[in-house]
Amino acid sequence: MNTFDLSTYLKRQQDIVDTALDNWLPKPQGPSRRVIEAMKYSVMAGGKRVRPILFLAGAQAVNGDQEALLPVACALECIHTYSLIHDDLPAMDNDDLRRGKATCHKVYGEAIAILAGDGLLTYAFELMCRPELREKISLPLLNEAIFVLARAAGVSGMVGGQTADILMEGQSVDPETLSFIHACKTGALIEASVEMGGLLGEGNDEEIYHLKMYGKSLGLAFQIIDDLLDVEGDQELLGKPVGSDDKNQKATYPALFGIKETKKKAQELLEKALSELTSFGEDADPLRAIARYVVERDR
Amino acid sequence: MNTFDLSTYLKRQQDIVDTALDNWLPKPQGPSRRVIEAMKYSVMAGGKRVRPILFLAGAQAVNGDQEALLPVACALECIHTYSLIHDDLPAMDNDDLRRGKATCHKVYGEAIAILAGDGLLTYAFELMCRPELREKISLPLLNEAIFVLARAAGVSGMVGGQTADILMEGQSVDPETLSFIHACKTGALIEASVEMGGLLGEGNDEEIYHLKMYGKSLGLAFQIIDDLLDVEGDQELLGKPVGSDDKNQKATYPALFGIKETKKKAQELLEKALSELTSFGEDADPLRAIARYVVERDR
Numbered sequence: 001m002n003t004f005d006l007s008t009y010l011k012r013q014q015d016i017v018d019t020a021l022d023n024w025l026p027k028p029q030g031p032s033r034r035v036i037e038a039m040k041y042s043v044m045a046g047g048k049r050v051r052p053i054l055f056l057a058g059a060q061a062v063n064g065d066q067e068a069l070l071p072v073a074c075a076l077e078c079i080h081t082y083s084l085i086h087d088d089l090p091a092m093d094n095d096d097l098r099r100g101k102a103t104c105h106k107v108y109g110e111a112i113a114i115l116a117g118d119g120l121l122t123y124a125f126e127l128m129c130r131p132e133l134r135e136k137i138s139l140p141l142l143n144e145a146i147f148v149l150a151r152a153a154g155v156s157g158m159v160g161g162q163t164a165d166i167l168m169e170g171q172s173v174d175p176e177t178l179s180f181i182h183a184c185k186t187g188a189l190i191e192a193s194v195e196m197g198g199l200l201g202e203g204n205d206e207e208i209y210h211l212k213m214y215g216k217s218l219g220l221a222f223q224i225i226d227d228l229l230d231v232e233g234d235q236e237l238l239g240k241p242v243g244s245d246d247k248n249q250k251a252t253y254p255a256l257f258g259i260k261e262t263k264k265k266a267q268e269l270l271e272k273a274l275s276e277l278t279s280f281g282e283d284a285d286p287l288r289a290i291a292r293y294v295v296e297r298d299r
Numbered sequence: 300m301n302t303f304d305l306s307t308y309l310k311r312q313q314d315i316v317d318t319a320l321d322n323w324l325p326k327p328q329g330p331s332r333r334v335i336e337a338m339k340y341s342v343m344a345g346g347k348r349v350r351p352i353l354f355l356a357g358a359q360a361v362n363g364d365q366e367a368l369l370p371v372a373c374a375l376e377c378i379h380t381y382s383l384i385h386d387d388l389p390a391m392d393n394d395d396l397r398r399g400k401a402t403c404h405k406v407y408g409e410a411i412a413i414l415a416g417d418g419l420l421t422y423a424f425e426l427m428c429r430p431e432l433r434e435k436i437s438l439p440l441l442n443e444a445i446f447v448l449a450r451a452a453g454v455s456g457m458v459g460g461q462t463a464d465i466l467m468e469g470q471s472v473d474p475e476t477l478s479f480i481h482a483c484k485t486g487a488l489i490e491a492s493v494e495m496g497g498l499l500g501e502g503n504d505e506e507i508y509h510l511k512m513y514g515k516s517l518g519l520a521f522q523i524i525d526d527l528l529d530v531e532g533d534q535e536l537l538g539k540p541v542g543s544d545d546k547n548q549k550a551t552y553p554a555l556f557g558i559k560e561t562k563k564k565a566q567e568l569l570e571k572a573l574s575e576l577t578s579f580g581e582d583a584d585p586l587r588a589i590a591r592y593v594v595e596r597d598r
Contacts, residue, residue, distance in 0.1 A: 031479045032459030034466060039454070086417060091409035110390035111465045114413065115458050118385060121417065122453035125424045129446035139438040146445065147428035154421035155338070159414050160331030166410050167333060180330045 006289040010048075013056060017049040020070040021077060024127060038108040038116035039123070043081045046099045051076040051193040054218075057286040058197020058211050061277075062204075068136040069200055072145065075124040076193050079153050082120035083189075085113055087162060124149070137200055145196045152192035161185030178256055186226070187219030194218070194287070210276045214287060217273035222294050224266050227252035228259065229298070270295040305588040309347075312355060316348040319369040320376060323426060337407040337415035338422070342380045345398045350375040350492040353517075353589065357496020357510050360576075360583040361503075367435040368499055371444065374423040375492050378452050381419035382488075384412055386461060423448070436499055444495045451491035460484030477555055485525070486518030493517070493586070509575045513586060516572035521593050523565050526551035527558065528597070569594040 021043055028036040052073035056066045088095040088103040089110060096106050105113035127133075128146045151157055161184025164177060173181075194215030198208040231254045254262045273291045277284045320342055327335040351372035355365045387394040387402040388409060395405050404412035426432075427445045450456055460483025463476060472480075493514030497507040530553045553561045572590045576583045 026454055030459070031463035031466075031476050032454050032483070035458060035462040036454055082417075086413055089413065091413060112462065114385055114388065114390060115462050115465070117417070118381075118420065119454045119458040121420055122449055122458060125445060126449035126453055129442055129449060134439075134442060139442055140433075143428055143433060143438055143442065146424060150421055150425035150428060154425055155325055155331050155335055155418045159334060159418040159421060160329070163334040163411065163414050164330035166414070167330075177330050184331070 059201030064201020157188030190219035191215035358500030363500020456487030489518035
């Protein structure tokens with residue numbers, strides 16, 4: 001067992017990402033100032049920066065230049081936040097609270113919330129093409145990374161997963177559809193984050209593949225644990241009403257397989273994720289520690 | 300005066316774009332099939348393909364390879380259609396009809412309509428990174444084009460313009476804000492379309508600049524004429540309720556300056572657009588004819 005201290009690491013990386021977000025997000029000004037304020041409100045509403053941190057940890061695992069890659073880390077958080085804003089809308093999950101704070105549409109109204117989501121989604125791709133990034137990262141890698149990001153966010157990823165989730169509300173769901181929802185809705189962007197870290201950190205094909213597969217297992221574990229916490233959790237810790245997924249009769253792993261089986265599945269996914277990292281050295285310790293933390297966290 | 304036949308040209312280009320859209324849009328399948336159906340419904344609901352045609356005409360003006368650029372033409376139509384779907388939502392302009400057909404949310408419900416817009420916006424960037432495109436277009440140009448597209452679609456473009464438009468509803472608008480709304484909401488993507496044509500058609504810097512400025516004038520003219528048609532137009536021709544902008548008390552050019560002044564302004568913009576093309580040869584005839592058509596159209 002090594003001496004890697006995860007909580008110090010996470011705190012430091014979170015600060016780095018928060019500072020980068022503050023630098024890289026557009027400044028509220030002009031006639032569109034209100035939508036930029038709404039974008040910043042949701043981005044700065046206290047996220048754990050899981051995806052940017054995983055991305056940077058992926059880059060570190062192949063000895064990449066994390067500093068140069070910060071705009072990409074910000075792009076990932078923009079995509080994640082856009083999906084939260086749109087998922088919370090009245091026409092979707094209709095949530096008033098997110099991370100213990102009022103959701104974007106509760107503060108800014110529905111129209112601005114829709115636009116804030118659109119703005120963040122678009123801004124992610126603007127960030128991926130910033131001249132500052134082009135100076136440091138080779139264009140074929142950057143182009144491939146934009147492709148990976150777009151696929152993870154789109155109909156074969158997050159949009160597809162949320163669609164299936166919405167359509168399945170109140171219906172009994174088979175394990176295959178549940179896997180699709182999990183893999184797409186949350187899994188796709190987590191997988192893409194780690195893969196993009198390996199890619200833009202200039203890892204070789206084998207390394208990138210293992211990082212991608214690590215991300216795939218971790219993403220599934222993350223969603224399963226989220227579902228579990230929603231059943232077992234405590235409203236104060238989670239910052240949203242306990243059982244809100246159950247209220248909307250959403251498809252969840254514990255609902256389908258029970259709590260015991262769900263915990264066993266999460267443990268298996270953790271072991272699978274760790275096994276992808278066997279050929280990596282100490283530089284992959286953050287990824288190892290994050291995987292353990294994701295499965296063992298209580299919020 | 301040359302013998303260029305615009306209506307034959309537009310019909311042919313529209314067919315080419317429609318065929319390309321049919322080829323390049325995702326096929327409805329799997330648990331996310333419904334959102335893909337909604338995306339296709341709105342894309343195929345009879346648009347005039349103004350932006351893809353302008354893009355291809357921009358490429359033609361610098362003797363670029365139009366065939367190779369069809370995925371980009373499709374990306375532009377995806378962005379345009381996403382903006383229509385979201386603008387039509389109840390929380391935004393609340394329109395039931397678009398081009399004479401039921402709007403996306405009337406057919407598929409609000410949740411799927413929001414996701415269809417998100418899916419199209421994201422898919423545009425996926426298209427821009429398709430391997431088939433990378434094989435034929437140099438990566439620096441492609442990367443720059445993605446940047447131009449993201450900026451035109453985002454808070455400094457369409458999202459910003461729609462924000463200002465929504466916030467100004469029912470209020471008196473000064474000419475400066477109206478210019479911002481016009482330039483961003485409709486103008487930005489039209490300008491970007493022609494600019495991207497010059498860029499990806501491998502024009503030189505001066506050519507790209509003139510095409511961009513042509514697009515800027517044309518985009519403004521396009522919006523002004525749209526406003527004018529909404530005042531003077533006929534419901535059957537337009538496919539949406541006449542005066543619907545007026546119903547929502549939207550800021551429009553005719554409302555602020557009167558019909559006569561508006562027509563004069565459109566004519567000035569036409570002349571400005573044409574003047575940008577003086578150094579181009581016959582290859583720019585489609586752009587010249589389109590500019591005249593846009594200002595003189597009755598729907």
